[in-house]
Amino acid sequence: MTTSYDTIRAVLWEDDKLKLLDQRLLPQQEVYNEYQDSDAVAQAITDMVVRGAPAIGITAAYGVVLAVRKRLAEGGSDIVERLERDFTHLADARPTAVNLAWALERMGKVLFDLPEGADVERAMIAEARAIHEEDIAANQKMGELGAALIEEEGYGILTHCNTGSLATGGYGTALGVIRSAFAHNKISRVYADETRPWLQGARLTAWELVKDAIPVTLLADGAAAHLMKQGRVKWVVVGSDRIAANGDVANKIGTYSAAVAAKYHGVKFMVVAPTSTVDMSLASGDLIPIEQRGADEVLGLGGQRIAAEGAEAWNPAFDVTPAELVDAIVTEKGVVLNPTTEKMAAMMEK
Amino acid sequence: MTTSYDTIRAVLWEDDKLKLLDQRLLPQQEVYNEYQDSDAVAQAITDMVVRGAPAIGITAAYGVVLAVRKRLAEGGSDIVERLERDFTHLADARPTAVNLAWALERMGKVLFDLPEGADVERAMIAEARAIHEEDIAANQKMGELGAALIEEEGYGILTHCNTGSLATGGYGTALGVIRSAFAHNKISRVYADETRPWLQGARLTAWELVKDAIPVTLLADGAAAHLMKQGRVKWVVVGSDRIAANGDVANKIGTYSAAVAAKYHGVKFMVVAPTSTVDMSLASGDLIPIEQRGADEVLGLGGQRIAAEGAEAWNPAFDVTPAELVDAIVTEKGVVLNPTTEKMAAMMEK
Numbered sequence A, B: 001m002t003t004s005y006d007t008i009r010a011v012l013w014e015d016d017k018l019k020l021l022d023q024r025l026l027p028q029q030e031v032y033n034e035y036q037d038s039d040a041v042a043q044a045i046t047d048m049v050v051r052g053a054p055a056i057g058i059t060a061a062y063g064v065v066l067a068v069r070k071r072l073a074e075g076g077s078d079i080v081e082r083l084e085r086d087f088t089h090l091a092d093a094r095p096t097a098v099n100l101a102w103a104l105e106r107m108g109k110v111l112f113d114l115p116e117g118a119d120v121e122r123a124m125i126a127e128a129r130a131i132h133e134e135d136i137a138a139n140q141k142m143g144e145l146g147a148a149l150i151e152e153e154g155y156g157i158l159t160h161c162n163t164g165s166l167a168t169g170g171y172g173t174a175l176g177v178i179r180s181a182f183a184h185n186k187i188s189r190v191y192a193d194e195t196r197p198w199l200q201g202a203r204l205t206a207w208e209l210v211k212d213a214i215p216v217t218l219l220a221d222g223a224a225a226h227l228m229k230q231g232r233v234k235w236v237v238v239g240s241d242r243i244a245a246n247g248d249v250a251n252k253i254g255t256y257s258a259a260v261a262a263k264y265h266g267v268k269f270m271v272v273a274p275t276s277t278v279d280m281s282l283a284s285g286d287l288i289p290i291e292q293r294g295a296d297e298v299l300g301l302g303g304q305r306i307a308a309e310g311a312e313a314w315n316p317a318f319d320v321t322p323a324e325l326v327d328a329i330v331t332e333k334g335v336v337l338n339p340t341t342e343k344m345a346a347m348m349e350k
Helices: A038-046 A053-074 A079-091 A098-112 A120-149 A174-183 A200-211 A221-229 A255-265 A341-348 B038-046 B053-074 B079-091 B098-113 B120-149 B174-183 B200-211 B221-229 B255-265 B341-348
Strands: A011-014 A017-021 A032-035 A155-159 A187-193 A216-219 A233-238 A242-244 A249-252 A268-272 A318-321 A328-331 A334-337 B011-014 B017-021 B032-035 B155-159 B187-193 B216-219 B233-238 B242-244 B249-252 B268-272 B318-321 B328-331 B334-337
Touching: A011 A053, A011 A120, A017 A053, A032 A038, A032 A053, A038 A053, A038 A079, A053 A079, A053 A098, A053 A120, A079 A098, A098 A120, A120 A174, A120 A268, A120 A328, A120 A334, A155 A174, A155 A221, A174 A187, A174 A200, A174 A233, A174 A268, A187 A200, A187 A221, A200 A216, A216 A221, A221 A255, A221 B221, A221 B255, A221 B318, A233 A249, A233 A255, A249 A255, A255 A268, A255 A318, A255 B221, A255 B255, A318 B221, A328 A341, A334 A341, B011 B053, B011 B120, B017 B053, B032 B038, B032 B053, B038 B053, B038 B079, B053 B079, B053 B098, B053 B120, B079 B098, B098 B120, B120 B174, B120 B268, B120 B328, B120 B334, B155 B174, B155 B221, B174 B187, B174 B200, B174 B233, B174 B268, B187 B200, B187 B221, B200 B216, B216 B221, B221 B255, B233 B249, B233 B255, B249 B255, B255 B268, B255 B318, B328 B341, B334 B341
Parallel strands: A155 A187, A155 A233, A187 A216, A233 A268, A268 A328, B155 B187, B155 B233, B187 B216, B233 B268, B268 B328
Antiparallel strands: A011 A017, A017 A032, A242 A249, A249 A318, A328 A334, B011 B017, B017 B032, B242 B249, B249 B318, B328 B334
16 A cells, blocks of 8 residues: 555666756656766755755765766776765765765765675665665655554644655655555645745645645645644654754754644644664754755745845754654654654664 | 834825835835725735735725715715725725724714715815824834833844835834834844745835845744744744734734744744724634635745645635733733733723
């Protein structure tokens, strides 16, 4: 059942090339860009051609494949230095999602541990594909685990940003739970915050859900508390870009506002993310680097300036929801209720 | 001091005509539309050429002047019936702001109490001008009362929607408090929610504040809780479209979300509105009619569809913040701290 409602892939490795669905053009145009150079892949991550913590990790892994191919073709004695620059370039593409660093570390470990005479490119492709396939499997597992937490039937679910096939290897994290819960007839409708300023909810989540025939209702981010007051949702389900050791959760700006409103209304709050998103090296969410994006994303819309000249803008791309507002963190290794450092550590050691 | 930082008028009665600054075109174009017909005025209110609870009350009062002039010119025996239709048409233009009904009732009372042989049009113009001027005076009074509540100096203030000269007869309600507090060096900066879907914050509040050289920083509505967590603001200051007898406050969608976040962070929450916004006939906010606007405001941006075909939208224009989340209601008659029905009644009877 859980593999239905799953028709989209945003990251593809085909014909020895990386193909990325250009998410800046959705939903008006469905265009796959092709990449054969790791610097261009890094730029695509920065520019949000591809976004979503797991998806940028997978994309970076394929970026390493392209870097290795290029540096091997170039030859020369400083190949290691040049590859390290490629890794750094990919790592610096965006700061908040830890999946990026996680995927690069995993690719690097395989690369630098290869035996003499190994087929390097083939090994790199195999590892990137493994990262990709494990992510999809993790999402399907999380979909089942998360849907099992939803007891009342017939209500809506509120989600924020896009956490679906577009944000991951496929199926999705929070949207995977939603796909699974819908397949099990546990939810009637998805309420999707439009998610300003980048409008991932309006442009991406609505598109994914319409494609899979799951009913979706968009709302302005500021309307979420009013929705909760009306009793239309029992759960808020979101993804994450980085989870600290104590269960504090960095996610798309606006998530924290939804979590505060959920607590006030007795609505439960679920975070769905693979263990590649968990950063046990950071004791709390205060230590997570928060990307500040350009003011123009708030001062303008669709390339047109909307605010008066002279107005400034504050545009943090993420916020941190403290563990005390989180009812459940769902990873592929299991569910952590009311997260603490001890419970998170126990889950990670499984 | 309080009359500085006040350079804008959105509603004008000039050359025996009503002129409305077309707020749909701001900040790109500053165009005043002229009206000589009350039906066109009603349509302008519905279409949000003019918006803001006090401003639509004042506009409707001038609309009555135009209706009276037209019906007097037409003559005939059913003049009262035709005028009643004009009043109804104006009253139905938008449902939530009670200032509209309040202004019409006041104009109707003068009209139907006029002595035989009075100069009807002149009396109507005088009453509409009085409503307009009293609103500006009320705003200046509220500006002083509200600014006096702000004790800590040097912080920012968060506001939502537009409550300035554009939303009122002039000076503004919440923005009047902000103008006054800035004139007294009590605040360093205004943080303005962009206020989706209509973007009153980005398009109107930023424009007003830039015009008056008050520093303004826009943010996505969902970022407000993150801003409060950082300790950048000590007060949220908003206007209202209708205040119930118990102090529950209807205001632009997203206000309630900001109020919930303010309570969670120990940030204080002030509502600034003239007594023409208070509806003592409604016991609580549950009884306030909430306007639902078209889905296209959420599904599209600047006339272009952004969400996939098949997605739905929920677009309530207002929400209700319960009195328990309100630290102060400021009217021209005085300040009500921690509002209750008894305190509101005592203030109204002053």
